[in-house]
Amino acid sequence: MMKIDVLTLFPEMFTGVFGSSILGKAAAKGIVELNAVNFRNYSTSKHGTVDDTPYGGGGGMVLKPDPIFAAVEDLVPDQAAKPRIILMCPQGETFTQKKAEELSQEQHLIFICGHYEGYDERIREHLVTDELSIGDYVLTGGELPAMTIVDSVVRLLPGVLGNEMSAVTDSFSTGLLEYPHYTRPAEFRGLKVPDVLLSGHHGNVEKWRREQSLLRTLQRRPDLLEHADLSEAERRWLVLQDKRSEASE
Structure with missing residues (x-):
């Protein structure tokens, strides 16, 4: 079974997505375990602070490294385990079907969804294995991109789709766009x-x-x-x- 954890400040955003349609069915079948984890719970501040002003000045707030590191370490207590830790970031590699196929071979994925101005660079340099973007535009946070990637990856897992050929013939799976479809009436x-x-x-x-x-x-x-x-x-x-x-x- 694949395990997918999403670190987010807004876990409620994932309730409907993880419990519905293909993702909900895959979880019900025991093919994937989906968790949305509020990394504010790992803050050492009495106010649950997870961000701070950037050193050197400038606008916006930056996500602190300590809550993110603590959350990942709690999710991966076995240091020998090597999950893919994916930072949702506009500077990252553009997500493709090929990347979805690659990630679908993993046992454990952890997504980090940021808000505010950005991440402390130590998260990027010393924790994550991948940085991914879903396109050249700006969103409020990493939650919607993470949902997109999770859906794309999970539908590739064996037993998720009713017709296993569906994923094989989808657009981009062959490197081409999919052919037109027709059904009744003729x-x-x-x-x-x-x-x-x-x-x-x-x-x-x-x-x-x-x-x-x-x-x-x-x-x-x-x-x-x-x-x-x-x-x-x-x-x-x-x-x-x-x-x-x-x-x-």
Whole structure:
């Protein structure tokens, strides 16, 4: 079973997220243990202070190292254990599906969610193993990014999704965007499902899906194609599609 602890000043934010949908079901199945831990409880101040003004002056408040270190040490009493300790930080590595797959192989993840101006640098240098960001924009704190990453990681664990192929074919899992989906009715307001999906020919369906995935990636995220695992035939096909698109403009 994977264990995930989130250090936060607002554990109540995680109640609905951890207890609902895929995350709630995974926890109920015993696949993952999810905990939101208020690191204010580890403050040595009688007022529960976890932040202070920065040395050298400047605006904002900085999270103190002692409550964070104490919380992690309490969660990992065995010094031999090596959890991944993840700092939610706008300066961190941009989170990707590849990173989600990497983290899904771990037994214990600890997320640190900050508020205020930032973290004491000693947390960054001597405690965490990873620094992650979900994009180039500013949020109030690390809670929403942590929820995003936890959801992305947990759905990859064996037994979490009803259909194990769902995670395999999701957008970005193959390095490409996912192909279009259709369901009943076969015709809706004059709009028809592509004939190939109704043909029952699995080989043709798979070929169509692959081509649609390639085409959608070309149109919406061509940057992904640079590192995608493509055959020479697929690369030639993409060049042809790109030329056709330019000619039609």
